[in-house]
Amino acid sequence: MEDEVARGAIITEKGEMLWPNPNPPMLDAAPKAKKETVEDTGPKDLRPETMQKAGIIAASLASIVGFGVLCPTNPAFHSMLTTFSLAVVAGY
Numbered sequence: 001m002e003d004e005v006a007r008g009a010i011i012t013e014k015g016e017m018l019w020p021n022p023n024p025p026m027l028d029a030a031p032k033a034k035k036e037t038v039e040d041t042g043p044k045d046l047r048p049e050t051m052q053k054a055g056i057i058a059a060s061l062a063s064i065v066g067f068g069v070l071c072p073t074n075p076a077f078h079s080m081l082t083t084f085s086l087a088v089v090a091g092y
Contacts, residue, residue, distance in 0.1 A: 001007055011019040
């Protein structure tokens with residue numbers, strides 16, 4: 001009963017209710033600083049973020065199409081590329 005951790009975990013002892021702990025442990029953390037209030041300026045404009053993501057996706061798809069156009073017509077190459085792509089996805 002002298003150990004703080006054991007005392008906090010024990011609920012009953014010898015038919016006597018010991019919960020809640022009358023001496024809860026005190027935290028050593030410093031009090032949090034108060035946050036400054038920021039005025040609400042309305043909804044955030046998501047257009048720039050959305051356009052950037054759409055541009056990245058479009059560039060990725062265009063590079064995949066370009067790679068498909070420029071790659072050799074050997075079926076073995078396409079088979080190895082497919083296997084490699086699936087291995088990358090499964091490994092990730």
